[in-house]
Amino acid sequence: MKKELWKGNEAIAEAAIRAGCRAYFGYPITPQNEIPEYMSKYMPEAGGVFVQAESELAAINMVYGAAATGIRAMTSSSSPGISLKQEGISYLLASNLPAVIVNMMRGGPGLGTIQPSQADYFQATRSPGHGDGHMIVLAPNSIQEAVDLVWNAFELADKYLTPVMLLADGMIGQMMEPIVWKRSQPATEVDKPWAAAGREGDGKTHFVTSLRLQSAQNEQFVYALEKRYAIIERDEVRYEASGCEGADLIIAAFGTTARIAASAARRLEAEGIKAGIFRPITLWPFPYDALRRLADQNSVKAVLTVEMSLGQMHQDVRLAIEGSKPTPFYGRTGGMVPEPKAIAQKAAEVLREVK
Amino acid sequence: MTMTQIVYERSKGLQDVETHYCPGCHHGIIHKLIAETLSEMNLLDIAVGICPVGCAVLAGNYINCDFVEAAHGRAPAVATGIKRTRPNLLVFTYQGDGDLASIGAGEIVHASMRGEKFTTIFINNAIYGMTGGQMAPTTMVGQKATTAQSGRDPRMHGNPIRMAEMLSTLGGMAYCERVCVADIPNLNRARRALKKAFTLQLQGIGHTFLEFLSTCPTNWGMSPVDAGKWLKSSMALYYQLGVIKDITAKEESK
Numbered sequence: 077m078k079k080e081l082w083k084g085n086e087a088i089a090e091a092a093i094r095a096g097c098r099a100y101f102g103y104p105i106t107p108q109n110e111i112p113e114y115m116s117k118y119m120p121e122a123g124g125v126f127v128q129a130e131s132e133l134a135a136i137n138m139v140y141g142a143a144a145t146g147i148r149a150m151t152s153s154s155s156p157g158i159s160l161k162q163e164g165i166s167y168l169l170a171s172n173l174p175a176v177i178v179n180m181m182r183g184g185p186g187l188g189t190i191q192p193s194q195a196d197y198f199q200a201t202r203s204p205g206h207g208d209g210h211m212i213v214l215a216p217n218s219i220q221e222a223v224d225l226v227w228n229a230f231e232l233a234d235k236y237l238t239p240v241m242l243l244a245d246g247m248i249g250q251m252m253e254p255i256v257w258k259r260s261q262p263a264t265e266v267d268k269p270w271a272a273a274g275r276e277g278d279g280k281t282h283f284v285t286s287l288r289l290q291s292a293q294n295e296q297f298v299y300a301l302e303k304r305y306a307i308i309e310r311d312e313v314r315y316e317a318s319g320c321e322g323a324d325l326i327i328a329a330f331g332t333t334a335r336i337a338a339s340a341a342r343r344l345e346a347e348g349i350k351a352g353i354f355r356p357i358t359l360w361p362f363p364y365d366a367l368r369r370l371a372d373q374n375s376v377k378a379v380l381t382v383e384m385s386l387g388q389m390h391q392d393v394r395l396a397i398e399g400s401k402p403t404p405f406y407g408r409t410g411g412m413v414p415e416p417k418a419i420a421q422k423a424a425e426v427l428r429e430v431k
Numbered sequence: 432m433t434m435t436q437i438v439y440e441r442s443k444g445l446q447d448v449e450t451h452y453c454p455g456c457h458h459g460i461i462h463k464l465i466a467e468t469l470s471e472m473n474l475l476d477i478a479v480g481i482c483p484v485g486c487a488v489l490a491g492n493y494i495n496c497d498f499v500e501a502a503h504g505r506a507p508a509v510a511t512g513i514k515r516t517r518p519n520l521l522v523f524t525y526q527g528d529g530d531l532a533s534i535g536a537g538e539i540v541h542a543s544m545r546g547e548k549f550t551t552i553f554i555n556n557a558i559y560g561m562t563g564g565q566m567a568p569t570t571m572v573g574q575k576a577t578t579a580q581s582g583r584d585p586r587m588h589g590n591p592i593r594m595a596e597m598l599s600t601l602g603g604m605a606y607c608e609r610v611c612v613a614d615i616p617n618l619n620r621a622r623r624a625l626k627k628a629f630t631l632q633l634q635g636i637g638h639t640f641l642e643f644l645s646t647c648p649t650n651w652g653m654s655p656v657d658a659g660k661w662l663k664s665s666m667a668l669y670y671q672l673g674v675i676k677d678i679t680a681k682e683e684s685k
Binding site: 098099101125127129130131133134135137138139140141142143144145147149163164167171272273274275276281282283284285286287 | 476508545
């Protein structure tokens with residue numbers, strides 16, 4: 077297949093159009109501005125709808141409206157904007173609506189900085205809005221993977237009637253890499269008999285709502301969500317483990333940080349230390365069992381988590397390991413990016429301490 | 432032999448259920464007006480309503496067309512998402528004053544600015560109903576509310592907001608009228624206005640907006656009869672009834 081050089085944000089926008097997204101609603105915020113810019117030109121050319129909303133709140137609610145009528149819809153933003161979208165994300169998941177949300181994370185809290193960060197992990201993977209609920213969170217480590225996951229994001233959203241987040245950082249959004257377009261067809265379509273697009277089609281009245289005034293009825297709905305989540309946790313876990321078999325140490329990292337950790341692993345190899353990289357691709361559902369199995373090997377002395385945050389995925393790693401091995405942490409935060417040398421130093425130090 | 436003839440029946444636009452509205456509240460009358468208009472115009476199969484947070488949150492259970500429930504104030508954004516992606520639908524938002532004039536002020540202004548081709552039905556009863564009588568942006572000066580217990584004081588709370596007038600300054604607003612259903616002549620005017628708004632929406636000329644002055648006897652602390660009187664004697668003086676903007680009328684007069 078022919079390789080093409082694409083900038084991350086533009087590649088994601090193009091992938092969404094190719095995957096059959098027909099409505100994009102956005103609002104400017106760095107470092108994701110190329111997504112609405114690209115969409116403003118190419119979405120209408122593809123026969124879809126582009127609206128620059130007045131706010132992130134409005135954008136996610138436009139997505140809600142389009143999704144409620146059965147249209148494949150998407151929005152994108154970066155950390156402060158995602159905080160505003162949380163209202164809509166809660167309503168989407170509580171109304172069983174499929175949608176895709178891209179978060180090109182930047183350094184927080186507050187207005188913070190526009191440099192890359194991974195500090196929205198908790199926001200994305202715990203309850204992404206108010207109430208009991210989850211969304212599927214996909215974390216690419218390259219532009220190729222980001223593009224490929226766009227198709228998966230729309231398919232998972234439709235399959236499980238849930239919002240899906242593509243969680244990357246400013247690095248993925250801003251850099252250029254060669255990619256190939258692996259899929260030539262739109263993401264698989266499903267019937268949406270629940271869509272509120274008029275009674276004309278099936279003669280039935282549709283009411284898309286998240287209101288369940290009777291508490292017992294609302295509890296039953298949340299239990300139904302929980303059942304669906306259990307299926308997602310069973311069937312949709314994705315991760316990549318490289319060099320973890322027989323490793324002295326496992327470095328757990330996602331997205332951009334996993335690439336930097338891989339550079340650190342090469343440095344460690346030169347020092348005679350075998351470091352494996354465990355990279356969750358789905359942050360929710362988190363690959364607890366796979367990580368635990370690899371960490372349980374006798375050779376593995378510790379699982380070092382590395383993140384661009386103060387340690388958020390670190391909690392999930394500790395939940396996976398359950399105290400059976402040391403679980404140290406190294407990270408940079410606030411928009412700073414960890415260096416391979418520093419990660420390698422930390423890993424070597426950890427191994428000295430546990431031996 | 433006796434001949435029976437149906438002279439009146441429930442509109443096909445209404446579902447066969449009881450509403451939860453209080454005695455003397457005008458929501459039920461306005462619902463019925465919408466239902467009858469959709470039915471008469473043969474729009475029930477292509478209509479999608481967006482109901483608000485507040486007393487009308489269950490409107491989708493009462494009017495016999497598709498509905499989408501929006502978060503508080505976001506109905507114009509939800510309607511934008513629907514109408515832009517499904518331009519052949521007849522789309523209307525149904526919003527109260529807390530929803531539209533307070534928490535959703537941004538969404539309604541920008542939808543109107545863009546000239547979104549849906550109809551907004553704005554129910555102004557000068558108070559928060561569902562949450563129990565708190566002050567709204569449209570609460571009248573001196574009117575008591577649970578969060579303004581000595582009455583609205585312009586020095587502290589500002590003066591009531593006239594949404595219809597404010598929105599009519601926007602280029603995307605095609606037709607904007609304030610109506611009420613407090614008596615039969617006004618009800619008939621409101622019916623004509625609703626039909627016009629839906630007709631203009633189908634012509635795709637821009638945002639269409641109807642502000643209904645409405646009652647809340649429960650939170651106003653009035654009988655239904657007194658509430659209807661107060662609407663006409665007080666509210667309608669500040670919020671004047673009538674057409675505020677109509678770009679089609681301008682074209683006719685040229």
